[in-house]
Amino acid sequence: MLKAFAMRLFHLGLSSHLVSDMTTPPIASPDLLIASAGPGGFSTVDAICSVAKSCGAKVVLITAQPVTGSCVKHATGVCYVPAQTMASDGGGATEKGERPLLPMGSVYEGALFVLFEMVVYKLGEVLGESPESIRCRHTNLE
DSSP: OHHHHHHHHHHTTOOOOOTTOTTOOOOOTTOEEEEEOTTSOOHHHHHHHHHHHHTTOEEEEEESOTTTOGGGGGOSEEEEOOOOOGGGSGGGOOTTSOOOSSOTTHHHHHHHHHHHHHHHHHHHHHHTOOHHHHHTTSOSOO
16 A cells, blocks of 8 residues: 555655665655554564654654554654554454455555545645646556
């Protein structure tokens, strides 16, 4: 979901990069790192957020566990998405032993998709970007 969000931010004309892409520049102030840790923390996300914060960047953490997660300590801001993650799906079991409709982290990921599309819509409005100007930034190498 973050990769799709980064792509849409680029389509809006913003400088947007993904962690681990070789074309991503060093992070520094006044950059913003947007990180996601549905269950609240992963060692990799903790490390990335820690580096970004130590380099002067702001860190927004998106999570379904804003209180207990280890990544929160690195965040400048927290976006709480109250959705089921793989860590909170009970191992896929339901009360009646049925399979859940959306297993693992799918509810959280689906919620992120909707959230990010709403953010892109509003940002496009604020930035004065037309559907045509957004569309012209889409790759033609597909």
